[in-house]
Amino acid sequence: MFQKEVTMAIALFVSIFLLALPFLLFVLLKHRISNNGSFNRLPPSPPSLPLIGHLHMLMFDNSAPHLFLYKLSQKYGPLMFLRFGFRPTLVVSSAKMAEEVMKTHDLDFCSRTNLCAARKLSYNASDLSFSPYNHYWREMRKVCVVHLFSRVQKYRHIREDELARLIEKICQFSIDSKPINLSEAIMCFSSLIICRVGFGKRYDEQGIERSRFHRLLKESQAILSSFCFTDYFPFMGWADRFMGFLNRLETTFKEFDTFFQELIDEHLDSNKLKSEQDDIVDVLLRIRTDHNFSFDPTIDHIKAILMDIFIAGTDTAAATMIWVMSFLMKNPKCLKKAQVEVRDLVGEKGFVNEDDVQGLIYLKAVIKETFRLQPVAPLLLPRETRRKCSIGGYEVPAKTLVYVNAWAIGREPEAWENPQDFRPERFIGSSIDYKGLNFELIPFGAGRRVCPGMHMGVAEVELGLANLLYKFDWEMPNGMNREDLDFDAVRGLTTHKKNALILQAKEIND
Numbered sequence: 135m136f137q138k139e140v141t142m143a144i145a146l147f148v149s150i151f152l153l154a155l156p157f158l159l160f161v162l163l164k165h166r167i168s169n170n171g172s173f174n175r176l177p178p179s180p181p182s183l184p185l186i187g188h189l190h191m192l193m194f195d196n197s198a199p200h201l202f203l204y205k206l207s208q209k210y211g212p213l214m215f216l217r218f219g220f221r222p223t224l225v226v227s228s229a230k231m232a233e234e235v236m237k238t239h240d241l242d243f244c245s246r247t248n249l250c251a252a253r254k255l256s257y258n259a260s261d262l263s264f265s266p267y268n269h270y271w272r273e274m275r276k277v278c279v280v281h282l283f284s285r286v287q288k289y290r291h292i293r294e295d296e297l298a299r300l301i302e303k304i305c306q307f308s309i310d311s312k313p314i315n316l317s318e319a320i321m322c323f324s325s326l327i328i329c330r331v332g333f334g335k336r337y338d339e340q341g342i343e344r345s346r347f348h349r350l351l352k353e354s355q356a357i358l359s360s361f362c363f364t365d366y367f368p369f370m371g372w373a374d375r376f377m378g379f380l381n382r383l384e385t386t387f388k389e390f391d392t393f394f395q396e397l398i399d400e401h402l403d404s405n406k407l408k409s410e411q412d413d414i415v416d417v418l419l420r421i422r423t424d425h426n427f428s429f430d431p432t433i434d435h436i437k438a439i440l441m442d443i444f445i446a447g448t449d450t451a452a453a454t455m456i457w458v459m460s461f462l463m464k465n466p467k468c469l470k471k472a473q474v475e476v477r478d479l480v481g482e483k484g485f486v487n488e489d490d491v492q493g494l495i496y497l498k499a500v501i502k503e504t505f506r507l508q509p510v511a512p513l514l515l516p517r518e519t520r521r522k523c524s525i526g527g528y529e530v531p532a533k534t535l536v537y538v539n540a541w542a543i544g545r546e547p548e549a550w551e552n553p554q555d556f557r558p559e560r561f562i563g564s565s566i567d568y569k570g571l572n573f574e575l576i577p578f579g580a581g582r583r584v585c586p587g588m589h590m591g592v593a594e595v596e597l598g599l600a601n602l603l604y605k606f607d608w609e610m611p612n613g614m615n616r617e618d619l620d621f622d623a624v625r626g627l628t629t630h631k632k633n634a635l636i637l638q639a640k641e642i643n644d
């Protein structure tokens with residue numbers, strides 16, 4: 135899809151290029167002059183074409199963006215400068231440079247860029263994920279961390295309840311000796327948790343509301359990873375309109391807005407605001423009136439934060455669980471070790487709770503190793519430089535789009551002994567963690583923009599996996615063996631496994 139759009143973009147360009155050539159040469163010359171020759175000090179860059187820069191390279195490469203950028207960085211180094219249309223882009227591909235960007239120069243690199251779809255869906259960047267670094271973001275993030283993201287323990291009963299239901303579902307497949315589509319079951323588990331935590335609702339698994347929720351989630355993910363001309367060529371808004379992108383964006387936004395408005399109205403009507411078991415909509419409505427903001431918070435601000443939770447919180451945890459289970463299936467020794475650990479620790483109790491999970495050293499190491507090899511947001515979220523700055527001996531212009539390639543960093547030979555092995559043991563007894571302090575492992579990012587939902591996501595992943603390993607033995611379905619398991623990924627905001635993980639579960643008490 136993305137490639138088709140890029141091909142059309144290039145076709146359009148070829149046709150207007152010759153007409154616009156004199157004007158473009160003038161703009162280019164002016165740009166060089168205004169940069170005062172600073173082009174010489176930019177990080178290394180592959181040869182580029184006039185106007186489109188390096189966009190054509192994306193077109194001729196079939197791989198996902200993090201793989202494409204990784205391959206290029208092998209040749210041009212850990213700091214690489216690209217230009218996608220009119221947008222200067224910096225690609226960071228080593229732990230050392232990531233530390234420069236997200237720690238030493240975090241204040242210069244901690245803004246977000248103004249991308250067309252993200253701006254619209256985030257109510258003009260009134261959320262946390264896509265807001266530029268400014269006073270609004272600082273205040274909103276502080277309030278959300280204190281009142282929302284710190285409530286991990288409050289939602290423990292929801293996670294444990296949904297897990298019990300997931301286990302029941304898998305047991306049924308096990309009794310019927312039928313293989314289960316684990317990808318689907320885990321996605322369902324994760325989205326039920328986020329709906330209950332976020333909106334206080336348990337959507338019926340087959341219900342209309344649930345399919346509405348899923349359709350909106352899929353559409354928003356697709357739109358956010360689609361190619362939009364204006365993001366790279368500011369004067370090409372007409373092309374987005376012509377290709378129907380703006381209509382699609384407007385329709386999706388309206389559907390979202392209606393969905394959130396209905397949720398908010400229901401919460402206001404049901405007068406739940408003083409309830410003990412309040413969900414995130416309740417909390418947001420309450421802090422809107424109780425907290426002394428320096429700006430006037432509106433219902434649109436609340437909707438924007440809900441959008442964040444909806445998009446950032448739903449499938450990240452599920453994708454992580456699916457990748458971990460895939461890695462374990464491929465590596466039966468690791469699977470066995472993880473199962474022995476959890477069964478020894480929990481004994482006959484019948485269920486692993488969140489306190490038990492704290493004692494699981496090997497499983498935590500397996501999760502870290504999976505994050506090293508397959509972070510679910512391999513390019514994190516793109517950042518933008520707030521001003522011209524120097525890094526690694528090079529100069530980076532203001533308003534440069536910055537991609538930190540966490541996927542490339544996880545495979546960096548300098549950072550790991552034998553980076554090609556699968557070997558969770560490397561993390562046992564090691565102080566390396568994913569909390570944003572060790573730049574060789576940054577699946578949640580680092581610095582001011584580090585993921586605020588990390589603890590919520592990890593709680594769900596650890597609890598879910600511990601129980602899947604405790605309750606069941608896992609085998610490939612009839613006719614398949616471990617060699618058939620692939621690790622192909624679909625490109626998108628979150629990297630999902632391309633082919634569903636279908637396994638045969640066997641309850642250990644059988």
Ligand code: HEM
Pocket residue numbers: 262263264275442443446447448450451454510511514515516577578579580582583584585586587588590591592595
């Ligand atoms: C395993 C699960 C998760 C992973 C791997 C993950 C990963 C990430 C990454 C890589 C970023 C970008 C960090 C950066 O730019 O440096 C991010 C940002 C963010 N995440 Fe997560 N995330 C997860 C779960 C969650 C959950 C459960 C929520 C909410 C309930 C959430 C909310 C957010 C928000 C709001 C941001 C934007 C922060 C900002 O720009 O200020 N995430 N996440």
